[in-house]
């Protein structure tokens with residue numbers, strides 16, 4: 721579909737305003753949010769990823785592309801999953817310490833919200849003690865979601881899980897982890913309660929963990 725290619729090209733070029741206008745146009749033309757996400761926005765990241773790896777493009781270009789991408793996903797938010805009526809529970813999410821990647825985390829947050837779960841977003845580069853302080857101050861939160869995108873921040877993921885356990889919060893709070901370098905085996909090894917490879921399955925897992 722031409723408009724999806726246009727969205728992908730605009731994201732790659734970091735043209736935030738064009739992305740905004742094109743995503744809105746696609747929605748107005750009746751293209752589904754899922755198709756816009758997968759065929760336009762994520763398709764752009766599939767092109768950017770290898771170029772970044774091969775040093776064909778660099779951090780500044782990827783950063784503006786990521787901003788354009790986040791603008792597009794924010795527009796899709798109300799369409800990606802209908803919000804449930806009433807709260808099905810409370811959760812908190814963040815990207816672990818040392819890690820600045822937030823596109824995947826933002827998608828996971830949106831999909832979890834779509835399940836009717838209230839979720840606070842602590843942002844990126846979140847230290848384990850910040851999660852712990854938040855959970856101590858919010859006793860009705862029963863799920864913490866950690867996102868990690870770098871192999872070098874996997875230790876921070878493990879430390880975040882350990883901090884929850886050490887603070888004696890694990891009886892009340894379930895732990896969901898994910899991100900490109902994370903696997904089911906690694907999640908089990910570090911003591912997380914759940915792992916999901918993508919935003920859709922993360923939302924389903926979040927609902928399951930909150931209900932258990």
Ligand code: B1M
Pocket residue numbers: 762765766768769770772773778779780782783786787818819820821822823824825827828865866867868869870871872896897898899900901915916917918919920922
């Ligand atoms: Co970064 N980066 N980056 N980067 N970056 C990767 C991850 C990399 C694979 C690129 C590459 O070399 N091919 C590589 C990591 C290699 C590795 O560790 N094995 C890499 C690197 C090396 C780096 C730097 C070190 C580069 C440098 O400075 N030399 C640096 C590190 C900065 C830091 O964090 N401290 C860096 C910086 C950046 C930017 C800032 C420029 C930018 C991020 C901007 C932003 O996020 N606002 C960036 C980007 C955009 C990427 C790529 C191109 C795209 C990531 C992305 O958003 N993907 C990425 C290459 C790639 O992935 N192809 C790359 C789309 C997103 C929807 O997917 O994030 O995987 P993803 O999320 C998915 C799942 O993983 C899952 O669901 C999401 C949706 O389906 N998921 C969860 C994520 N969190 C979850 C949590 C869950 C469950 C599922 O439960 C709680």
